[in-house]
Amino acid sequence: MPQTFQWSPQKGFTASRAPNVAVVNLGDGYEQRQTKGINPLMDKYTLEFVGVDDKCGRPNVAKEAEAFIKARMAVESFYWTPSDTGIQALFVCRSWSMVKNGSHYKLAADFEQVPR
Structure with a gap:
């Protein structure tokens, strides 16, 4: 059973949506379009998580989120x-990057929705 990603990203994010559509060109500029599969619209989010290493023992959100993503290695969904939707779904993270500046960390991650 997939685990739940529990960390909150920064308030701003990018949501990308591209319907999966089959297109047949019929000539004279006409075309026929039809959705493909039972999940024709899957979302992709570009998110940022910010954390700080401090001496008070507070959790570093960026490092914890990266550890969760790294443990799944783009194989296991979560x-x-x-x-923006408020609807829980399954995602994978195929790529991410971490920037460290002193004690500050910024994780950028792409979450791609996958079928249940």
Whole structure:
């Protein structure tokens, strides 16, 4: 059973949506379009998480989120609830990057929705 991603990203994010559509060109500029599959619209989110290493023992959100993503290695999916839809779905993270500046960390991650 997939685990749930529990960390909150920064308030700003990018949501990308591209319907999976088959197109047949019929000539004279006409075309026929039809959705493909039972999940024709899957979302992709570009998210940022910010954390700081401090001496008070507070958790570093960026490092914890990266550890969760790294443990799944883009193979194992996880549940996450996007704030724009409020609907929990399955996602994978195929790529991410971490920037460290002193004690500050910034994780940028791409979450791609996958079928249940």
